[in-house]
Amino acid sequence: MMAAVDFEEHRPALLGLAYRLLGSMWDAEDVVQEAWLRWQGADRSEIREPRAFLVTVVSRLALDQLRSARVRRESYTGPWLPEPVLSAETGPLDTAELRDTLSYATMHLMERLSPPERAVFVLREAFELPYDQIAGIVGVSVANSRQLHHRAGTRLAEGRERFSPSAEEHGRLLGRFLEAAHGGDFDALAGLLSDDVTTWNDGGGKVRAALRPIVGKRKVAAFLRGLITRYPLPEARLVEVNGGPGALIWVGRRPEQLIALDVRDGLIHGIYAVLNPDKLDRFRRAETRLSGDL
CATH class of the missing domain: 1.20.140 (Butyryl-CoA Dehydrogenase, subunit A; domain 3)
Known part of the structure; x- marks a missing residue:
């Protein structure tokens, strides 16, 4: 015992x-x-x-x-x-x-x-x-x-700031990113990106996702414009993930994507989009437990 x-x-x-x-x-x-x-x-x-x-x-x-x-x-x-x-x-x-x-x-x-x-x-x-x-x-x-x-x-x-932004600063930038994406304000969206921004999309071969990182403000902005134009961003739910703010996108009762950002000098330096359903199952189960408690 x-x-x-x-x-x-x-x-x-x-x-x-x-x-x-x-x-x-x-x-x-x-x-x-x-x-x-x-x-x-x-x-x-x-x-x-x-x-x-x-x-x-x-x-x-x-x-x-x-x-x-x-x-x-x-x-x-x-x-x-x-x-x-x-x-x-x-x-x-x-x-x-x-x-x-x-x-x-x-x-x-x-x-x-x-x-x-x-x-x-x-x-x-x-x-x-x-x-x-x-x-x-x-x-x-x-x-x-x-x-x-x-x-x-x-x-x-080589890949991070000496002093990380506060959770509040990080959260505000994530909120602005989601607001611009949801409203289709692509100029505002581009203005949040650093010149050397990179986006990674992890579908694991189970859902459609870019197979290589996309690098540079112009390419990432074009990628986001094409993606949002074709698949308008649903409402996202803010969650505390890995000790910081993240956005969980649900379709019905299924988590479809989690977005986390790397923020440096007040701009978005990295966008991490996890779409592999196996890596999101934990969030679905957590939601099911909470729903059962209501």
Whole structure:
């Protein structure tokens, strides 16, 4: 009984850790379930710090899974985007680092990193582990763990601002984007885009979506104009996704698309459109639960 109590105390943080490493809550849940089985089978009289033990197990399981997942993603149809999640599902967000490493833009950027770089970055930035503990988890020297952290930070810094916009600023820009798109005000829409804006559309081969990223203000504006002209944007529901604002578009009782933005210097630098129904099923189930509670 105490084993379950101890594990459940750490489960939210373990889910958040596994999700940050894998970009998929489905996979994160599998990893945490496997960690529970190992926790049940462990000699807990030998474990002085349950949290350290569980973080190590989850990190190593996630690392193994991430290596195989990267191979699968190479054959994915179109751009692969992380599975978006409701912020409440990912454990504590009580530090800026926990929130930043969960943000959709950062999760997408972390796909640039090697599995060891990603593990070191998340363990250091979000969970504030010392380098010697990280080195033991990842299986590298302390000096190498420092180097991996520096390399990961440098690679991620190339694609994001040092100071992220507040949730209020981000939300306002998302609202203006949706208002312009819904009203067909294409001049206003174009005015919200940075010159080097990129849009990614993840249909996973299951629904129609652009198969390559679209880059540049002129091309993205033309793409959005064509899309909205042909498929007028329905009303969107604002949700807190990955620790920040997102827009969930419903058709009937089915979520059709989730839109998240990368905002820099007051303009939209990235548009992430998740259309793969498998990655939106969690939102449908959440809505079904809420409807059942009414």
